[in-house]
Amino acid sequence: MPDKRQILELLDQGRDYHEISRLLGIPPGQAYLIATGVPADNGDAVTRSRRERAGVLPSRTQRLVNDREVNPTSSPRVHAWIRRRAADDAQMQRAARASGQG
Secondary structure (H helix, E strand, O other), X not given: OOOHHHHHHHHHOOOOHHHHHHXXXXXHHHHHHHHHOOOOOOOOOOOHHHHOOOOOOOOOHHHHOOOOOOOHHXXXXXXXXXXXXXXXXXXXXXXXXXXXXX
């Protein structure tokens, strides 16, 4: 099993977690957890002191455990759903009309 020192040394060499995972034969999320002590799936609170640990990525660590990450806000189906929800919200429609925006 790889240890924290090994993974941090590979990071210092400029390798990313995906490359490290291939070199060490472990999933990238596991490499991240070993190096930082923080789960890549955001299953734990990341405090200021944890963000300052060596190897911690500033964001988007979920992709280390699920590389099929999707941004649903760019989906036409999601936009259509939002439009339907907004159109069906009578209280919001009244508020928009009252403010001159609807």
